Amino acid sequence: MDDRARVAVVTGGANGIGLACAQRLSGDGFHVVVADFDAEAGPQVTAKVPGAEFVPCDVRSPTDVRRVVDRALEIGQGRLHALVNNAGQTARVRFADCDEATWQRLHDVNLRSVFSFTQACLEGLTAGHGAVVSVASVAGLVGAEDLSVYSATKAAIIALTRSLALELGHVIRFNAVCPGQIATRMMARVQADAGLRAVVTAQIPAARLGRPEEVANVIAWLLGDEASYVNGVAIPIDGGESAGFRQPKPSGTTGERVSPGKAP
Known part of the structure; x- marks a missing residue:
């Protein structure tokens, strides 16, 4: 490996925000190790992310986590x-x-994976003067009806991020991003239903769903030198949805903004 190359590990990198992040980091010169449960997606990921290496991984498995991190450390010669x-x-x-099975699954995939990967990467990140970005959610900043368990795991990620910045921020930067309504597989039902999509986007000042690459852009910035003094923050990427309450629009209106000086 080129001694100047940088190594990044991206979990859940086979689609959506993870894939967009892997693509962006690859474009920024990182050698990206992509970990994902979907083993069959490997060839597609490596085709879309130049120079990437795909490692099948169940993030609930300590053995799988260790295999991903060991491979990244091998590529980076001990540095991440x-x-x-x-x-x-x-x-x-x-x-x-x-039920308890759902609670445990979300806890293991969403939260325990952050613990497992971050702890396994600490030595390499210290050697590489690295940075960590964990993907939380706006649902971790505010409550979300029918998503209480999901919200709890995402809120815990934010608290963990801030605590790690306090403990280890002198050698590794820790930050989180909090995506809102992003056009990924998780939002497939909303994207497929025009009526539902209109209801959802009516609550977003930007008046649309976000794109995965818009989240990836913020993540890449947080990992880069331009954000060298940003540590322990949780940045909403939600088109303004978490800014506050919006007034309901009369039935039949589009909610289109009116420019200053322009008659409605």
């Missing part, structure tokens, strides 16, 4: 420069109806 904790799942279920 970036970790993106992106692996995640959701479950839309009312709290009263949530």
